[in-house]
Amino acid sequence: MTTQMAPESMYRSTEGLGVWEHRGKVASVGIGHSPTARRWDGRAETSVGALSIQALRTAIADAGVSPDQVDGLVLVPVTTTGAHWPEDQPVPMDVVNAFNPTDDPLDGVGQLSAEWIIKNMPELTNVKFTMYAPGCMSAAIVVAAQAVGDGLASNCLVLKGWHNLEGRYNHGxxxxxxxxxxxxxxxxxxxxWGAPGCFGTALQFAQYCTKYGKNHDMMAPFMQNSRRNGLLFPEGYWAQHRPEQLTPEDYLSSRWIAKPANLFDNDIPIMVAAAYLFTTADRAQDMAQKPVYILNHASSRGVARSITPTLEEVEAETAATGRKIYEGAGITADDLSFENMYDGFAQFHQFHIEGLRYRGMQPGDALDFYQTDISIEGPNPILSSGGNIGSGRSRFWMHTDCMQQIQGRAGARSLTGVKPEIAVSGGPMPMGGNFTVWSATPD
Amino acid sequence: MVKQGVVPEDLNRPFFEAANEGRLVIQNCSACDRLHFPPRAACDRCGSGDNMEWKQMSGRGKIYNYGVVYDCPVASLKEDLPFNLAAIMLDEDPGILMYSHLPGVPADEVPVGGAVQVIFEATANGQKVPEWQVVT
Amino acid sequence: MAILISFDIDGTLEVGDPPGPLTMEMVRIVQDKGFLIGSCSDRPPSSQRSLWEEHQINVDFAVAKHLLAGVKSDFNADAYYHIGDREDLDRQNALRSGFEFLWPDEAAAQPWFLPEK
Structure with missing residues (x-):
């Protein structure tokens, strides 16, 4: 079976498309996460392939389906957090041969193919539809939702795995x-000119502070809230390995990477995988978990005019994204119980939520909003998952949290100040990403 | 600060050749009169690929905003940390941005919105690139 | 002669992620010998302090990476060493801050860490 990258036609990336044709007809019912690690330790059982299999099997079991009922698989073939397998180092063949390999020895170690997954999960005997999505889970979710809605698959697994190798990426x-x-x-x-990865966002944030009279210190409550929520996420890196709160003093005294972005404004790269099981709303009724219905998916495809996106371009794009999200879901900002927009640079989360007009926010309002009660116990929760800042770089905590909150199984992280009924998650970048609207009911 | 040497390619060769001559040129679509930087094969507005020309700029601009780089991936710049990294808006079209280390400006003492003038600085292999100085 | 040792954590100490070659017992040995000790890491200062408390080691300082130079001005010693595993964040930072630098494996071979007979 040849697996193709999802065509652009599967994404809803323009305004004016109306309500999504499959609104409320696709649901997520199963969640599976692997354990996390800071870096790969070189063992087969901790490779990104092994973690991915673990996540997939957990999602299948969580949904209460048998593996032979799974007929679709959407995954992201790229698994790097930034470091690629060094060209001058041989791939460890003991790890490769611990699995059923494909022609590419990096499969399962430094990338993932659908073929590798199928070969190493012999219980998946009926997968007829496979497709790749670029980048991160946010894209894979969109593709899988559209595929199930279009009838390309009935019970479709969605997978994103991450590998993290030794060394400081981008420095070689x-x-x-x-x-x-x-x-x-x-x-x-x-x-x-030596711009580090966070520079573009730092520049936009600098302009944001100039334009609206804000400052970097105002990020501290958001950072503290994100880590707190992350420490309540047992699947996350910080909760599993270093259950330490991030105090405002810790945050504000951290070293700069590109001022106004400091070390903690960047997320920590980790090893991890997550999988979900999507199905039709009808089939979901018979599965083990409460269905979480998808009301819409929307994508942003912003293009910067010049060498880096300006704040003004970002604000225009996130506002357009917000309109697309609501238009396709047939809802308004007032309908959102909570939000889980991406934060994998902390300093662009406010662009996402201002674009959403979350809780009536306008551009320039978010940092003041952060000074109010943004906790999971309050009426205006911000990033209840804790995001990448709260649990490490996966770009999927926010999706899992939306599902778990709506299903009533977010544990200690459960929202108590609002009833979790409709939420939006997605990312990554304000100028380009994929977003999903989740709901407790199909209508 | 000595930047990595630059090896021009077909698409950007006129930009770098002009820099060696002390001129700032930016790609312009003559069909719809739109500037482009970085250079591209076709206009992002009208789609024309046959009307991309190189247009001389005044070399004047303003500082959009800046960051101060403390942790830099580029090996040859690490000994100069921390350094300013600003985005410069061209006077001809503020939608066109260019990076600058703002030579002569102490780290984190950047006048946002201030006027700048282009200069040309040799990189490690002698190829010149545009840099920008604050106009006092 | 007063010696101050600044320990990076991850990749340097056995409790780091990844673990390094220097054990907490070695840290206790140099402290018992009268060395001034502490940590200088990208871990938040509050979590550095928690880590030391967890191992019942009373350190003289626990600071963020970029504040190493301040340690030198805060403590009077005859020699200042930083031990770490990163070229830029540890070695170059240490040298810029007026410290001598040791890689973790080099440090582990120092006689400082041998118990007193």
């Missing part, structure tokens, strides 16, 4: 070379 390769191609020298992102 072209960053260490004496000469660079002209296109790299003047490209967006990392360039001749």
């Amino acid at each position: 390769g072209i960053s260490a070379s004496d000469e660079v191609p002209g296109s790299f020298a003047i490209s967006p992102g990392r360039t001749l």
